[in-house]
Amino acid sequence: MKTPPQLQVLIDDGVIDEVLRPLKSGKEAAVYVVRSGDEIRCAKVYKDMAQRSFQQRVQYQEGRKVRGSREARAIGKASKYGRRQQEAAWKNTEVDALYQLRGAGVRVPEPFGYFHGVLVMELVTDVEGFSAARLGEVELDAAQARRFHAVLVQQVKLMLCCGLIHGDLSPYNVLVGPDGPVVIDFPQVVSAGGNNAARAMLLRDVNNLTAWLGRSAPELFDTWYGEEMWELFQAGDLQPDSALTGEFTPDLRAVDLDGVREAINDAREEALIRQQGREAAEEDY
Numbered sequence: 267m268k269t270p271p272q273l274q275v276l277i278d279d280g281v282i283d284e285v286l287r288p289l290k291s292g293k294e295a296a297v298y299v300v301r302s303g304d305e306i307r308c309a310k311v312y313k314d315m316a317q318r319s320f321q322q323r324v325q326y327q328e329g330r331k332v333r334g335s336r337e338a339r340a341i342g343k344a345s346k347y348g349r350r351q352q353e354a355a356w357k358n359t360e361v362d363a364l365y366q367l368r369g370a371g372v373r374v375p376e377p378f379g380y381f382h383g384v385l386v387m388e389l390v391t392d393v394e395g396f397s398a399a400r401l402g403e404v405e406l407d408a409a410q411a412r413r414f415h416a417v418l419v420q421q422v423k424l425m426l427c428c429g430l431i432h433g434d435l436s437p438y439n440v441l442v443g444p445d446g447p448v449v450i451d452f453p454q455v456v457s458a459g460g461n462n463a464a465r466a467m468l469l470r471d472v473n474n475l476t477a478w479l480g481r482s483a484p485e486l487f488d489t490w491y492g493e494e495m496w497e498l499f500q501a502g503d504l505q506p507d508s509a510l511t512g513e514f515t516p517d518l519r520a521v522d523l524d525g526v527r528e529a530i531n532d533a534r535e536e537a538l539i540r541q542q543g544r545e546a547a548e549e550d551y
Contacts, residue, residue: 270285282300297311306389308388309386358380370428371424390443401414412479421447493514
């Protein structure tokens, strides 16, 4: 295959030695399997700003910190320079999140560095050493679904303890490694304390997982982990070792229970639509 220009720069600099094959391509980035010495890793090449919609990012970027006052002013004015800075900040967000979450014990790929707009990180593999499948591509029995749900709820809780919410968590942003689920794709990660939509995004993340895994273990539909952990977080009581029960007593005056269940059903349908879209995109790719 022809080596992409962004990865040729890394070869020239000695960061990687060889590009082995493309792994996947999405709206935000293309991922390649690469060799670095004796290690097989993956390289995430972010797509140019012009190829993606900036408008869809507004709700995710609320509450994010910008490194300099000049950059913050430029982004606020939406100048050409500001848009470049916003693009750079968007890419750096995933890198920063991966290092922070990895350090906190969250099951995410190990990052090895960010070079010239390319994120080099661990290649998650299955038990046979092949690239790991996404959760949405794996059939699970009831016991496996319950176990995976418990692991993923724990990851969401650990993220929230770091002040972060994935923001786009679904069965297609989770890989199934030899030791269980690994969460990927963090460019849209949300500030839990600085974003007005943080609670809604947290509940959506948990609902997406529950909708998918509940197909194999329907009793998961009767759990309320998202609401439970958000209440603890707001009260300042959420800790990495906080025991969650999945039980929650909502204020019936303020919560539309039917609406919550509808949201779970919507999440299930959205996951299926995304699966079809990804399969179509990969065929084209």
